[in-house]
Amino acid sequence: MTNFYKTAKWKLKRANVLRRDEYLCQECKRYGKSTLATTVHHIFPLEHYPQYGMKTSNLYSCCATCHNSFHDRDSHELTDKGMKLLERMRKQIED
Template sequence: MKKVNPFYKTAAWLKCREVALIRDNYLCQSCLKNDRLVSAEVVHHIKELELYPELGLTLDNLESVCASCHNKLHPVKGKGKKPDVKKRRARVIEVKANIERW
């Protein structure tokens, strides 16, 4: 399991997160674009924190999203890498009645 970045426990982040949620009326901005009203639980960094740490507390780089949309934005972080599953094909066997027995 990946460790949580200590940044997400700082008072500055928690305050900035709250401001972003209030700004977005606690609504998922991705769903809102599709005319759906869904509560936001996550504040997403548009430009990733790991790549742009200087934008970590910049409101213009934050958007409120629901967990489902956040997992779509970060499929590897949300659910882990999906296993490579091969499609299985069912073999169909055609069976005919034995005419000689009837």
């Protein structure tokens, strides 16, 4: 899956998602903060849900701080915060 992020398809998708989200961290936005998004997060992790890898509704622009808060630094598994985001968005992603 390491090559996924190098594909032209992903780079285009990522650019489109950042544009959709107006280049703002969607998590900071929930708290009324305007922070530049630098990362596109897979809400359902790519590693476990490759079928959602390119699904626009599974993609979420965020800043580095918020992205780090969604993944455990060591295991890379979702944190409680990452799981909460997944549960909040599950319905629209699975539709």
